Amino acid sequence: MKRRDFLKGCLIGGAAASLGAPSKSWAVGSFEGYPDAMGVLVDTTRCIGCRSCEAACNKEQKLPEPDVPFDDTSVFKEKRRTTEKAYTVVNRYEANDGQKPPYRKMQCMHCNEPGCLTSCFVNAYTKTKEGAVIYNGNVCVGCKTCMVACPFNIPAYSYSSAFDPLVKKCIFCYHTRLKFGKPPACVEICPQEALTFGLRSDLIKLGHERIRQTPDRYVDHIYGEKEMGGTSWLYLSRVPADQIGLDTTIGNEPVISNVKDFLGMVPMVLTIWPALFSGIHLLATRNKDHGDDHHNHSEQEGDKK
Amino acid sequence: MKKLITSGAITVDSIHKSSGRKWTIMEKLFLGLTLPQYIGQALRNPLNWIFAIIFAVGIPIILGRFFFGLSWVSHSSNDYPWGLFLAFGLFGMVPLSSSGFLLGSACEVFGRHDLEPIERLGLLNGLLGYFFAVVFLLIDLGQPWRLPFPMVVSFGPAAVLFLVAWHVSTYLSVQIAEVSTSFFEWIGFPIGVRAIRKITLGLAISGIILSTLHQGALGALFTYAPGKVHPLWYSSSYQWIHFFVSSIPGGLCMVITVSTIASKTMSWRFDKRFKDSLDRITISLAKGASMGLATYLVIKLMSIAHDNKWAYLATGYGQWYLVEIMIGVIMPMCLFAYAIHHNKVAIIRFSALLVVIGIFLNRLNTALITFNWKLSEREIPHWREVAICVTVYAIYIVVYRFILYRLPIFYQWKTQEEFALAYVPETEITNLGNFEPALAYATETEANAFRNTETVTS
Ligand code: SF4
Ligand code: SF4
Ligand code: SF4
Numbered sequence: 001m002k003r004r005d006f007l008k009g010c011l012i013g014g015a016a017a018s019l020g021a022p023s024k025s026w027a028v029g030s031f032e033g034y035p036d037a038m039g040v041l042v043d044t045t046r047c048i049g050c051r052s053c054e055a056a057c058n059k060e061q062k063l064p065e066p067d068v069p070f071d072d073t074s075v076f077k078e079k080r081r082t083t084e085k086a087y088t089v090v091n092r093y094e095a096n097d098g099q100k101p102p103y104r105k106m107q108c109m110h111c112n113e114p115g116c117l118t119s120c121f122v123n124a125y126t127k128t129k130e131g132a133v134i135y136n137g138n139v140c141v142g143c144k145t146c147m148v149a150c151p152f153n154i155p156a157y158s159y160s161s162a163f164d165p166l167v168k169k170c171i172f173c174y175h176t177r178l179k180f181g182k183p184p185a186c187v188e189i190c191p192q193e194a195l196t197f198g199l200r201s202d203l204i205k206l207g208h209e210r211i212r213q214t215p216d217r218y219v220d221h222i223y224g225e226k227e228m229g230g231t232s233w234l235y236l237s238r239v240p241a242d243q244i245g246l247d248t249t250i251g252n253e254p255v256i257s258n259v260k261d262f263l264g265m266v267p268m269v270l271t272i273w274p275a276l277f278s279g280i281h282l283l284a285t286r287n288k289d290h291g292d293d294h295h296n297h298s299e300q301e302g303d304k305k
Numbered sequence: 306m307k308k309l310i311t312s313g314a315i316t317v318d319s320i321h322k323s324s325g326r327k328w329t330i331m332e333k334l335f336l337g338l339t340l341p342q343y344i345g346q347a348l349r350n351p352l353n354w355i356f357a358i359i360f361a362v363g364i365p366i367i368l369g370r371f372f373f374g375l376s377w378v379s380h381s382s383n384d385y386p387w388g389l390f391l392a393f394g395l396f397g398m399v400p401l402s403s404s405g406f407l408l409g410s411a412c413e414v415f416g417r418h419d420l421e422p423i424e425r426l427g428l429l430n431g432l433l434g435y436f437f438a439v440v441f442l443l444i445d446l447g448q449p450w451r452l453p454f455p456m457v458v459s460f461g462p463a464a465v466l467f468l469v470a471w472h473v474s475t476y477l478s479v480q481i482a483e484v485s486t487s488f489f490e491w492i493g494f495p496i497g498v499r500a501i502r503k504i505t506l507g508l509a510i511s512g513i514i515l516s517t518l519h520q521g522a523l524g525a526l527f528t529y530a531p532g533k534v535h536p537l538w539y540s541s542s543y544q545w546i547h548f549f550v551s552s553i554p555g556g557l558c559m560v561i562t563v564s565t566i567a568s569k570t571m572s573w574r575f576d577k578r579f580k581d582s583l584d585r586i587t588i589s590l591a592k593g594a595s596m597g598l599a600t601y602l603v604i605k606l607m608s609i610a611h612d613n614k615w616a617y618l619a620t621g622y623g624q625w626y627l628v629e630i631m632i633g634v635i636m637p638m639c640l641f642a643y644a645i646h647h648n649k650v651a652i653i654r655f656s657a658l659l660v661v662i663g664i665f666l667n668r669l670n671t672a673l674i675t676f677n678w679k680l681s682e683r684e685i686p687h688w689r690e691v692a693i694c695v696t697v698y699a700i701y702i703v704v705y706r707f708i709l710y711r712l713p714i715f716y717q718w719k720t721q722e723e724f725a726l727a728y729v730p731e732t733e734i735t736n737l738g739n740f741e742p743a744l745a746y747a748t749e750t751e752a753n754a755f756r757n758t759e760t761v762t763s
Contacts (some may be wrong), residue, residue, distance in 0.1 A: 018333065028664075067700065081383060081384070082383070083383060084383075115529060118463055118464060118529075119464050119465070119466065119529045120456045120461050120466075121455045121461045121462075121464040121465075121466035121467035121469075121470055122451075122455050122458065122459040122460070122461055123459050123460060123461035124459070124461075139451070139458055139459040140447070140448065140451075140457070141446055141447070141448055141449075141451040141452060141454050142446045142447020142448045142449075142451070143446055143447075143466060144381075144386035144387060144388075144447070145464070145466050145529065147383065147386035148386055148387060148526075148529055148530045149529035149530060151530075151532055153383070153384060153711070154385070157383060157447065158377070159374060159376035159381065159382070159447075160374050161374055161377075162372055162373055162374035162377075162385075164376075164448070165375065165447035165448065166447070167375065182571065188673055198486060233429055247532060249532060250531075250532050250754045255529055255531070256463070258528040258531050258541045259525060260530060261525075261528075261541065261542050262465065262521060262522065262524075262525035262528065262544075262545045263463065263465070263525075263546075263742070265521075265545075266468065266518060269514060269517055269518055270514065270518075271640065272515045272518065273510070273512055273513060274514065276515055277410070277414050277510050279415070279748040280414060280415065281413075281414045281415070281506065283415040284414065284415045284416040294375040303355045304455075
C-alpha cells in the first residue's frame with residue numbers, strides 16, 4: 001500500500017468513525033429513576049439498635065454465621081461497615097444534642113443512577129424497574145471498580161475465596177421478595193416500624209409529611225431524595241445526616257456526571273486524531289527527500305521510493 | 306560478557322557467522338556463546354543470584370495467591386479495593402510505557418529521523434510495560450480467567466474500564482506488531498519485516514489514538530470516586546488530562562533511564578550508531594520531557610485554581626503533595642533546563658530517574674496513599690503484596706534483559722551484503738559493565754516468557 005493511499009484510508013476511516021460513534025448510554029445523565037421504583041424510608045428516630053434487621057438479612061440471604069451473635073450490643077463500640085458476611089449493619093452514633101444516641105441501619109442505597117452500575121465494564125449490575133440494584137456474579141471479573149465507584153462504600157468482596165470471589169451487597173431481597181411485590185426481610189422484621197416499604201415517590205411524600213407534622217423530631221431533609229441523583233432507600237434523622245455517618249459532601253450529581261467529560265471526548269479523539277496526525281505527517285515529511293526512509297531497516301525497499 | 310568478547314567471542318548481529326554459515330536459533334539464543342560459556346557468564350553475574358533469591362521466595366507466593374485467594378497475599382479490603390498491585394503495577398507502569406507511542410509517532414509521523422536509533426527501545430519499553438501491567442492486573446483481578454469477558458461475554462460500554470480493556474488489548478497487539486520487526490529480523494524472516502514496514506505509519510497513528518485514550522482513561526477511572534481521592538489529586542474535568550500529560554515525560558524519562566542502565570551494563574550490545582547518538586538523543590528526549598513537565602505543572606496548578614483548593618496545601622496532605630511535585634516535576638525541570646543548556650548528560654539521566662520516581666509516587670498517591678482520605682484507617686500493604694510486586698518487577702527486568710541481549714534493539718541487524726562488505730566485529734568495548742545473564746533456571750523463565758512472546762507474535 002502506498003503511503004498516500006493509507007492516509008486517504010485514515011481520513012475516510014476517521015469520518016466513518018464519527019458517523020459510527022453514537023453517543024452511548026452515558027446520555028443517561030438525566031435519568032430520573034423508574035416511576036414504579038420501590039424504596040424504603042428509614043426513620044432513624046425510631047431505630048433502637050436491636051439488630052433484628054441484621055439477623056433477618058443474614059437468614060434471608062443465607063449468609064454465614066456472624067462472628068458476634070445478633071443480640072450482642074458490644075458491636076456498637078466501633079463503626080462497622082457492610083462486609084461479605086453482612087449486607088446490612090446497624091451503627092450507633094454520638095449526637096451532640098444531649099439526647100440518646102441515634103442508630104442507623106446501612107445497606108445498599110439502591111441508587112437511581114448507581115455508580116457501581118455505570119463503572120462496571122461487564123455490566124454485572126442491573127437497576128430493575130422495581131428499583132433494586134442487583135448483581136450478576138456470573139460475569140463479574142473482579143476488577144472491584146464498582147467498590148471504588150460506590151459513593152456509599154457499600155459493595156464488599158469475598159477476598160478470601162480463591163476460586164469464586166464475588167461482590168457481596170444488599171440486593172433488596174430482589175429474587176426472593178421484591179420481584180413478587182413483597183417487602184424485604186429486614187423491613188418486615190423491624191419491631192419499631194423504623195423501615196417503611198413502598199413506592200419511592202410515595203415515601204418521599206410520607207417523609208415530608210412526617211417532618212411537617214413533628215418538625216422538632218426531624219431535621220428538614222430526606223437524605224437520598226436528591227443525593228447522588230436520588231436513591232431508593234431514604235433516611236430521616238433527628239440530627240444532621242453527617243452525624244449519623246452519612247456523607248453530606250457528595251452532592252446531588254450522580255457519579256456518571258463526573259465521568260461524562262471524559263467519555264464525551266472519546267468519539268472526538270477517534271475522529272479527529274487520525275486526520276490530524278496524518279496531516280501532520282504529510283507536513284513533517286513533505287519537503288524531505290527521505291520522508292519514508294527508515295534508518296532502522298537496512299534493507300532498501302524499492303516500492304517505497 | 307565483556308571479558309568473553311575481548312577473548313574473541315563474537316556477538317550475533319546478522320544472519321550469518323563470519324564464516325558464512327548461518328547462526329542457528331540455539332546459537333542465537335545463547336548469544337553466539339557455547340553452552341558452558343553461556344552458563345559460566347550467567348553464574349558469574351551477582352545480579353542473577355539476587356534474582357534467584359527473589360524468584361525462590363516470590364514465585365511460590367504468586368502461585369499461592371491463586372490457590373489461597375487474594376486475602377492471603379493482599380490487604381486490599383472493602384474500603385481499599387485497589388491495593389498495591391494496581392496502584393503500583395497498573396497505574397504506575399502504564400504511564401512509563403507511553404514511550405512506545407511517543408517515539409513511534411516522533412519517528413514515523415513527525416519525521417524525526419534523528420531519534421530513530423532509540424525508537425526500538427521506546428517500542429519495546431512500551432510493549433513490556435503494558436504486558437507487565439496486564440500481569441499485575443491478572444494477579445489483582447478476583448477472577449482473572451474472566452479477563453476476556455468484557456470483549457466477548459458482556460459489555461458495559463459506558464464504563465471507562467471498558468475502554469481501557471479494549472484499548473489496552475488492541476494497543477498490545479499494535480505494539481507486538483511494531484516490535485515484531487526486530488523479532489523477524491532476528492529469526493530471519495524478511496517477509497514479515499517487509500509486511501510490518503508497510504503498515505508502520507498506520508500502527509504509529511493507531512498508537513497515538515489508543516494511547517491518548519487509555520492513558521487518559523486510567524485517570525478518568527478516578528472520577529468515579531470524586532469523594533474518595535484527595536481533592537489535591539483529583540479534578541473532575543482535568544483528571545484524564547493530568548494522567549495523559551504526565552505520561553509523556555514519564556515515558557520519555559523511562560527510556561532515558563533504561564538506556565542509562567543498559568549503557569552501564571550491556572554496552573557490548575550497542576552498535577556504533579547507537580553509542581554515538583545516545584548522548585545526543587538523551588538531550589532531545591530531555592527537551593521533550595521538559596516540555597511535557599512544564600505543561601503538566603501548569604495544568605496541575607490550573608486545576609487547583611479552578612476548584613480553589615489552595616487551602617488544602619496547608620494540610621499534611623498538602624505538604625506531601627508539594628513533595629511529590631518537587632521530586633517529580635519541579636526539580637527535574639530545573640535540572641533538565643540546566644543540563645540541556647550546559648550539555649551535561651549525566652544530570653539529565655539523574656533527573657530522568659527523578660521523573661520516573663515522581664510518576665510512581667503520583668500514581669501511588671492517587672490510588673492508594675491518599676485514597677479514602679476521609680476515612681481514618683490507612684491501608685498498609687501486606688508483605689506478600691510487596692513480595693509479589695518485587696517478583697513481577699524482577700521477571701520484568703529479566704525478560705527485558707533477555708530481549709535486549711538478543712533482538713536488534715540497540716544495534717542494527719546486518720544483512721548479508723553489508724556484512725560481507727564492511728563489517729568489522731567490535732572487540733573494543735569500553736565501559737564499566739562486567740555483566741552477564743541468567744542463571745540456568747532464570748534462563749528457563751526467560752525462555753518460557755520468550756516462547757510466550759513467540760506464540761503471541763505468530
Ligand atoms: S449504594 Fe453503592 S452499591 Fe448500592 S446502588 Fe448505589 S452505588 Fe451501587
Ligand atoms: S468487580 Fe465485578 S461487578 Fe464490580 S465492576 Fe468489576 S466486573 Fe463489575
Ligand atoms: S433488603 Fe434484603 S438484602 Fe438488603 S439489607 Fe434488607 S434483608 Fe438484606
